[in-house]
Amino acid sequence: MAAKETEKMTIEQVADALGVSKTTVSRALSGKGRISEETRAKIYAYMGRTRSEPTLAQSGEKLRTNNIAMIVPQRFIALDLPFLRKCMGGICTMADQRGYDLMLCYSSNTEYPQLQRQLANHKVDGVILTYAMADDPCIDLLRQYETPFVLIGRSEDKTIPQADNDQVAAACEMTRILLQLGAKRIALLVGSTIYAVNTDRTRGYLRGFAEFGVPVDQRLVHSGVESSGQTIDALEAALEQKADCILCGDDEIAFEVMRELRMRHILVPNDMRVASLYDSSMLASITPSVSAVQYDAEQLGKTACRMLLDRLAGKETVMRQLEGYQVILRDSTKWMERSRNIK
Numbered sequence: 001m002a003a004k005e006t007e008k009m010t011i012e013q014v015a016d017a018l019g020v021s022k023t024t025v026s027r028a029l030s031g032k033g034r035i036s037e038e039t040r041a042k043i044y045a046y047m048g049r050t051r052s053e054p055t056l057a058q059s060g061e062k063l064r065t066n067n068i069a070m071i072v073p074q075r076f077i078a079l080d081l082p083f084l085r086k087c088m089g090g091i092c093t094m095a096d097q098r099g100y101d102l103m104l105c106y107s108s109n110t111e112y113p114q115l116q117r118q119l120a121n122h123k124v125d126g127v128i129l130t131y132a133m134a135d136d137p138c139i140d141l142l143r144q145y146e147t148p149f150v151l152i153g154r155s156e157d158k159t160i161p162q163a164d165n166d167q168v169a170a171a172c173e174m175t176r177i178l179l180q181l182g183a184k185r186i187a188l189l190v191g192s193t194i195y196a197v198n199t200d201r202t203r204g205y206l207r208g209f210a211e212f213g214v215p216v217d218q219r220l221v222h223s224g225v226e227s228s229g230q231t232i233d234a235l236e237a238a239l240e241q242k243a244d245c246i247l248c249g250d251d252e253i254a255f256e257v258m259r260e261l262r263m264r265h266i267l268v269p270n271d272m273r274v275a276s277l278y279d280s281s282m283l284a285s286i287t288p289s290v291s292a293v294q295y296d297a298e299q300l301g302k303t304a305c306r307m308l309l310d311r312l313a314g315k316e317t318v319m320r321q322l323e324g325y326q327v328i329l330r331d332s333t334k335w336m337e338r339s340r341n342i343k
Contacts, residue, residue, distance in 0.1 A: 175208025185244050
């Protein structure tokens with residue numbers, strides 16, 4: 001069965017012509033899976049003779065590449081983010097166990113040219129998004145190409161498969177502990193609320209106050225803290241509002257707060273207590289060490305990857321999988337620990 005120079009052939013047509021299975025043709029073209037060199041050469045020779053090109057659009061199934069993509073925001077490239085590195089390690093481990101390779105795609109908040117090329121050229125079977133942003137155009141792009149994907153984080157869209165840490169519960173527990181330890185005016189400093197993680201941490205902070213039965217002074221809530229200057233401005237405002245504890249949305253904010261308090265000769269924990277809703281080795285190693293919420297980023301990456309690969313294999317999966325956390329109390333709240341027993 002010869003094909004014209006401009007004619008597209010389906011994988012099924014190539015398989016029928018050569019008397020082999022569609023899986024064999026798919027493996028030969030993708031370079032994945034076990035197949036003899038003799039069979040691979042026969043398939044390529046046939047396609048060369050007929051000048052044919054397999055088309056996915058006309059075949060009954062998509063050609064497997066055994067590649068998955070991980071989307072990383074471009075602005076994160078210059079940052080040292082242990083969370084993403086550990087997530088990637090977990091994804092790579094799980095992907096390798098299941099016979100898949102991982103590709104990285106960098107993106108801005110609104111443009112995904114690298115991902116679009118990979119989707120258009122059928123380079124990946126599925127995608128893992130490493131952050132959740134409100135009205136993310138990447139979701140529309142993935143749906144346009146009917147590409148399976150899993151989100152690391154939370155989305156209000158319940159049709160999106162999601163793997164996340166329980167950010168709300170973690171922030172709530174940390175806030176309750178700080179209140180139990182004697183803090184009365186806890187200032188919250190978090191990043192932009194276009195990211196679901198910051199929205200969830202704020203919700204947890206507010207829930208902690210509600211569960212403890214005390215009102216929240218909204219003047220102590222500072223969001224959109226994305227730079228060193230914004231951190232200093234938010235800290236200045238918190239000090240003016242007589243905050244006795246600074247609860248930081250992440251380790252970068254906490255590190256900047258600790259540095260600024262030191263420059264102002266404000267002693268931690270004697271004069272001000274500090275805690276973070278995300279832990280890192282940086283917070284454990286500075287003096288005084290900072291109390292923080294600890295997550296297993298590698299396990300989260302494994303969970304997200306397993307969810308995606310199960311979907312690719314046609315298995316039923318849960319739409320939302322939550323991983324746990326641990327609150328680690330260190331020196332930055334030790335004065336409070338001596339003054340009040342946890343209930």
